[in-house]
Amino acid sequence: MAFTGGTGTIFSVQTQPHSLPDPNRIGLLTSTVLLALALGRWIPATGLTFEVQLPGFLLALPLDAPSLINLLTAALAAAGMDWLVRGHPSLNGRSTFQWWYLPTLTTFVLGVALSTLSGGVTWVIGFLIGGTLIFFVSLAEYVVVDAGAPQYTLAVAGLTAISHTLFFILAFALSASGVRLYLLLPALFIAAAAASLRILHLWLGNKWESGWSLGIGLVCVQLAAGLHYWPLTPVQFGLLLMGPLYGLNSLAIRLGEGASVQRAAIEPSLVTAFCWGLAILMR
Numbered sequence: 096m097a098f099t100g101g102t103g104t105i106f107s108v109q110t111q112p113h114s115l116p117d118p119n120r121i122g123l124l125t126s127t128v129l130l131a132l133a134l135g136r137w138i139p140a141t142g143l144t145f146e147v148q149l150p151g152f153l154l155a156l157p158l159d160a161p162s163l164i165n166l167l168t169a170a171l172a173a174a175g176m177d178w179l180v181r182g183h184p185s186l187n188g189r190s191t192f193q194w195w196y197l198p199t200l201t202t203f204v205l206g207v208a209l210s211t212l213s214g215g216v217t218w219v220i221g222f223l224i225g226g227t228l229i230f231f232v233s234l235a236e237y238v239v240v241d242a243g244a245p246q247y248t249l250a251v252a253g254l255t256a257i258s259h260t261l262f263f264i265l266a267f268a269l270s271a272s273g274v275r276l277y278l279l280l281p282a283l284f285i286a287a288a289a290a291s292l293r294i295l296h297l298w299l300g301n302k303w304e305s306g307w308s309l310g311i312g313l314v315c316v317q318l319a320a321g322l323h324y325w326p327l328t329p330v331q332f333g334l335l336l337m338g339p340l341y342g343l344n345s346l347a348i349r350l351g352e353g354a355s356v357q358r359a360a361i362e363p364s365l366v367t368a369f370c371w372g373l374a375i376l377m378r
Contacts, residue, residue, distance in 0.1 A: 107127060125233065128172050132325075165206035179237060204261045207269070208268040232257055235257075236254070238255070259292065263336075265283065269283070279319060295351070341366050346363045
């Protein structure tokens with residue numbers, strides 16, 4: 096945009112109208128997902144339980160209406176994010192998968208977390224926080240479609256923080272609900288591996304670090320398997336798992352950027368120690 100006077104151009108302002116999504120589109124996406132989450136609250140928790148008798152162990156897999164609604168809502172978030180990203184002028188025909196699977200994970204985790212809340216003011220606060228997370232995840236994912244966008248670095252940092260927060264929320268919710276270990280571990284593995292895959296992809300030049308992601312997921316579930324039998328509060332359980340998740344992601348990023356092992360291990364060690372120390376102090 097240029098401003099001219101009698102002697103010619105005085106100054107010009109460069110605008111980037113496409114670095115942010117259409118407010119109507121992102122508003123419709125957020126409100127639709129929130130509506131689906133709210134409707135899931137009022138559906139009776141009736142369903143089936145599939146039982147398999149193994150030697151010395153009964154495997155019970157519950158399948159109820161709220162769980163199905165949660166899965167369908169996550170799929171709705173994926174479809175909505177795909178629709179939002181396809182309106183980005185810098186997409187250039189690329190596959191949209193990398194931009195919608197984190198909003199999908201966000202929606203699923205929030206659905207699990209909301210299902211553990213008893214209702215009333217607590218549920219309303221959780222619902223509003225969830226809506227805020229869905230909005231900002233969708234906004235940040237739209238921004239990072241274009242690596243040259245002025246908000247790109249801020250968006251990457253925001254997605255990194257939200258990814259770790261989501262893992263903490265999921266660990267907290269599963270621990271609070273007293274879910275069985277054979278359901279707890281797969282859920283945490285998928286969340287840790289998926290969050291790590293997206294974080295490392297954003298920080299390491301759009302490379303899919305599947306080896307690191309799977310390894311981080313395995314470390315987290317091994318810790319979760321041991322901590323599951325400790326007398327921990329849900330907050331302590333979440334902190335004790337989030338610290339290593341952040342630390343290992345940070346270590347992978349620093350090593351990928353060429354730092355030495357000694358230098359790369361400083362920040363992960365400090366953050367992990369802080370989370371574990373905080374968990375101990377919360378006894």
